[in-house]
Amino acid sequence: MSSRIEILNDGGYRSDGRKQYELRDITIDLTQQGTADGSAQLTHGLTQVLVTVFGPREAKMRSQTLHDRAVLNVEMSVAPFSTGERRKRSRADRRILEMAAMIASTFEPVVQTNLYPRSQIDIYVHVLQQDGSLLPACINATTLALVTAGVPLLDFVCAVTGGVHSTSPLLDLTTLEENDVPHMTVAVMPRTRKVTLVTMETRLHVERFRELFELACEAGQTIHREMKYAVKDRTVALVNAMDAGSKGGAADDHDRDVVMDDRI
Amino acid sequence: MPRPPSPSIPEKEFVYGALKQSLRLDGRAMLEMRTPTLSFGPELGWVECAMGKTRVLAQVDGKMVKPPPERPLEGIISIHSELSPMASNEYEPGRPTEEEVALTRMLDKVLRRSDAVDKESLCVLAGQRVWHIRLTIHVLSDAGNMVDCACLAGIVALKHFRRPEVEVEGDEITVHHPSERAPVPLSMHHTPFCFTFAFFPDAPPLVDPARLEETLSAGLLSVALNAQKELCVVQKAGGSPLPAEEVLAIMDIAVAKARELDRLVEARLQEDWKGRVVEVR
Numbered sequence: 001m002s003s004r005i006e007i008l009n010d011g012g013y014r015s016d017g018r019k020q021y022e023l024r025d026i027t028i029d030l031t032q033q034g035t036a037d038g039s040a041q042l043t044h045g046l047t048q049v050l051v052t053v054f055g056p057r058e059a060k061m062r063s064q065t066l067h068d069r070a071v072l073n074v075e076m077s078v079a080p081f082s083t084g085e086r087r088k089r090s091r092a093d094r095r096i097l098e099m100a101a102m103i104a105s106t107f108e109p110v111v112q113t114n115l116y117p118r119s120q121i122d123i124y125v126h127v128l129q130q131d132g133s134l135l136p137a138c139i140n141a142t143t144l145a146l147v148t149a150g151v152p153l154l155d156f157v158c159a160v161t162g163g164v165h166s167t168s169p170l171l172d173l174t175t176l177e178e179n180d181v182p183h184m185t186v187a188v189m190p191r192t193r194k195v196t197l198v199t200m201e202t203r204l205h206v207e208r209f210r211e212l213f214e215l216a217c218e219a220g221q222t223i224h225r226e227m228k229y230a231v232k233d234r235t236v237a238l239v240n241a242m243d244a245g246s247k248g249g250a251a252d253d254h255d256r257d258v259v260m261d262d263r264i
Numbered sequence: 265m266p267r268p269p270s271p272s273i274p275e276k277e278f279v280y281g282a283l284k285q286s287l288r289l290d291g292r293a294m295l296e297m298r299t300p301t302l303s304f305g306p307e308l309g310w311v312e313c314a315m316g317k318t319r320v321l322a323q324v325d326g327k328m329v330k331p332p333p334e335r336p337l338e339g340i341i342s343i344h345s346e347l348s349p350m351a352s353n354e355y356e357p358g359r360p361t362e363e364e365v366a367l368t369r370m371l372d373k374v375l376r377r378s379d380a381v382d383k384e385s386l387c388v389l390a391g392q393r394v395w396h397i398r399l400t401i402h403v404l405s406d407a408g409n410m411v412d413c414a415c416l417a418g419i420v421a422l423k424h425f426r427r428p429e430v431e432v433e434g435d436e437i438t439v440h441h442p443s444e445r446a447p448v449p450l451s452m453h454h455t456p457f458c459f460t461f462a463f464f465p466d467a468p469p470l471v472d473p474a475r476l477e478e479t480l481s482a483g484l485l486s487v488a489l490n491a492q493k494e495l496c497v498v499q500k501a502g503g504s505p506l507p508a509e510e511v512l513a514i515m516d517i518a519v520a521k522a523r524e525l526d527r528l529v530e531a532r533l534q535e536d537w538k539g540r541v542v543e544v545r
Contacts, residue, residue, distance in 0.1 A: 007520075010346055040392075079501070094360075094368060094369060097365050097370075098366070098369050099364055101362055101366070101501065102502065104502070105501045105502025106501065106502040108502055108504070109502065109503065109504050109505065110483075110505075123487065164459055184498065188508075189505050192505065193507070193508065194506055194507055195499055195500070195504035195505060195506050195507070195508055196500075196502060196503075196505045196506075197500060197502060198485075198498050198500045199495055199498060199499050199500070199501065200497060200498040200499075201373050201377055202377075202378075202496060203378055203379070203494050203495070203496050204494065204495050205493060205494050205495070205521055206489070206493045206494070206495055206515055206516075207493075209495050209498070209515065210512055210515070213508065213511065213512065214508065217508050218356075232292060239483060244452075
């Protein structure tokens with residue numbers, strides 16, 4: 001059925017009107033959610049995920065703590081209405097369990113867990129809508145939620161998907177494209193340019209993989225810029241709010257305006 | 265039962281110290297695999313694969329079933345794998361552990377989702393009868409790198425298996441007993457092999473980690489590919505971050521390893537086939 005859809009037409013446009021290397025619109029909402037310590041809602045095209053972070057806090061199960069670092073606990077739930085076909089997935093679905101395990105192991109070397117011995121950081125991932133690039137959306141949202149929770153991280157983790165249609169590489173695939181072309185997910189740490197996660201499940205020649213992999217690493221940098229702006233905006237808003245509460249208001253002390261290093 | 269304790273500090277330091285000098289505990293070179301030993305049982309599709317002390321048994325059988333209405337033209341392949349305490353004292357019966365989920369998902373991706381077996385050729389009568397190929401993986405003992413061993417056992421078992429010949433006349437299906445007509449092999453698109461690499465801080469990557477190396481490693485990267493240089497699965501879920509060039513360098517190593525392994529598997533299968541008497545009357 002899917003072969004009837006033109007993935008890339010002669011004019012170089014994809015089925016949703018994007019160019020080959022064009023990413024979908026990313027909207028980041030870092031508003032506080034309930035009692036969570038940190039939260040982020042990330043909308044990536046039609047994919048939408050909400051991640052809430054609790055902790056570092058005392059673990060509910062004392063036996064599962066580690067004496068020298070914090071434990072990351074990732075739980076993922078997929079809303080039954082998130083796909084076109086309404087379907088309730090059990091929490092023990094292997095695909096979901098695997099994805100949660102992937103998120104946990106991606107963040108284990110990035111979060112400075114050694115600062116919080118005998119504690120636990122809970123990450124709850126809720127998938128509200130899915131239209132391709134689900135794992136990257138979850139990873140990006142988790143990074144942002146951890147940042148808003150004030151958990152010390154070594155770096156951002158920025159993920160993106162890429163695919164190859166015959167010989168032309170594409171970035172940021174939709175479900176339609178994921179069903180049709182070989183694709184992979186790459187997560188990079190933008191500052192060191194190191195790769196923390198690579199997954200691919202479809203057949204692809206080694207040479208094509210090389211090309212796409214390098215492209216996806218570049219795209220990670222672009223995603224990083226978006227995420228950095230969102231975090232910066234929120235921090236500026238918070239600092240301004242703090243100033244407004246103090247004696248003179250924000251208007252008279254311009255010298256205390258937030259200066260943030262662009263390199264971070 | 266409590267989980268056995270993790271490796272002790274001296275053990276850990278010794279392994280790290282040795283690996284820094286590119287030495288491994290079992291005397292292998294960093295990029296040397298344990299040579300897999302494949303032994304075939306009396307039945308077709310019964311393969312035991314041993315890599316060092318890791319042993320996996322794979323068994324294939326086929327039966328005819330009615331296909332699901334959404335895929336009337338395709339045969340069914342199902343993979344069953346279970347980790348029992350028999351494999352290692354770290355596994356407990358009951359709820360699937362993280363290792364078990366990882367094993368099942370990897371087998372599924374390498375053997376089923378990579379389209380190794382041509383599913384359409386398993387169709388006997390559209391919408392009525394298709395072959396259901398069942399692959400059962402038993403992990404007999406886990407001494408490290410169980411996933412690669414299981415994938416190898418699985419793919420060799422699928423290549424070794426032969427299904428009875430069928431004849432269709434109108435709506436009537438005749439299944440010929442193996443003694444009547446020679447059974448036919450499954451039609452395979454390609455043969456993917458899985459390789460796992462382990463990473464350590466300040467040490468070069470190594471292939472086919474042993475149990476201790478696996479537990480102590482800072483990260484694992486699994487690559488499944490065939491001898492035609494086509495990658496089927498790449499899996500690096502977390503672990504220590506790697507520079508992009510290193511990931512690409514590993515792909516090149518895996519390409520060479522896959523060619524080598526492909527030759528070994530083909531040679532072993534031919535050797536076994538010569539020893540079998542095929543009666544055609």
